[in-house]
Amino acid sequence: MSYPRRPLPTAFADRRRVAFRLAPLLVFFAMTVGVGLVHAVLQSLALAGPPALDPARETMSRWYAYHELLTRPDLLRSLGHTVYVAAVSAVGCVALGSVGAYLLWRAPDWVRRAGAVYRLPIILPHIVVAFITVLFWSETGLVASLLRAAGVVRGTAAVPRVLFAGHGVGPILAYVYKGFPFVMLMSLGVLDRVPERLVTTATMLGAGPVRVFGAVVLPLLAPLLNQLFIILFLYALGGFDIPWILGASRPQMIPMTVYALYFQGSLADRSIAMAALVLLAATAGLFVVVYARIARRLSARERPV
Template identity: 40%
Template structure:
């Protein structure tokens, strides 16, 4: 028994450099956020009831439109990123060895900060941007106003573009990690049996890539749902992204509204947890059998 205790003690002390920051920063941060959402440990003494902030948010239509908009932008951008990443990873995987090495260029957006990617999108797609200039030079548009309002159309397209550009190499990285261990003879066998390229992709290759696709979708969706930097540069105000809503409540309003900001953050956190559980369960049910590999 003492041997077991000693071993567990050694393990905990060995992991302490990782566990301590996790406990203090992450768990502590979550706890403080939850507490402040109930009006506890707030900068100003909270006069109302514990659930006042939640009541106020949940009766505010602006919150729901922001929530829906954030959900939509995150969903579309995660899906586009995953689809683009998967398709490109499959193409890169099929390249001859020499070209595949050159294709490592795809990793460049990985090292760029999100804010830089937001500015890249802005520089290219704004009405005074590079694409508009090229269109003007080619005579496709006459004035800036003729260029479609892609970035601020009310659909969050600018953010979707930025998330897709930034996230695609990440999705490719995950998918390629699986593909390098994929047995090419499965494709040869399917082709010998008469399958077309499309059938081979959807029946043979896609199931193999699915775990990486699901992982990248979850990560990209949750990032897109809660991130601040890209919406700060490319976001719109009506409706705005939830992260911007929280930022405004936290920094631009009365300190008395701090519990509302924290209540939104708390709800976003629990939404993320529920989303991960629900998604994983769904995937597990759909892939029953494949998981037995």
């Protein structure tokens, strides 16, 4: 597809033309995502979906699903746990990725070249990353075997439980392992366009590596990191594959809860599953709006400096 090269359209007419050209895409999104979302909302209110087999269902209120969702402590706890796992994972990815990118950017060329292996997890599917995590961290995994071989622990029962425990470390490890190289890759793309003299000047003015990172590199990366944080957080919020392999039974991550309610529960549970998805989508939307607003305010405050 080739489009004539010309200045970006700014006039109203041009804008309309762009909107018109994008329209097929928008219609497609509206039909797929939009219809799906509307259908989910309808099902959560029992306005669509299978005819209830449970006669008691007929007499329940429209808001039955939301009422159940908000009054069952386990479901709310699931939602809270999922937000926590997603947030910790995204923070971990961004922190590790940005520092990693900075170190690699400052490193000599040969280190950079050798360091390129960091990209490996980017091409691995999430499910593979989940299995790698099991391979390393399970009670019979590599780490436990090494600890046993070194005589640090005896027997499988004595190994500290990393996976499948209520603190969500398993999914977090997997999400960080999968996500931080992505942050590194994107950050290096920005850093490679940063003029060397910025760092040189800072160093000449007496800044150490930590100061350079905080005062020079981080502000340059901030807009990118904000976007990456949102992307990683949202993925971890709704991702199914990693919780499926690594999630604990209690508290359960919300995608697993939704799956169990929808496929393994009774028919009345399907509306609760849909309500949970609607709430998850609302949480995601709210998060993006709030985060973007905070990020904008912070960067506006920094601008005059």
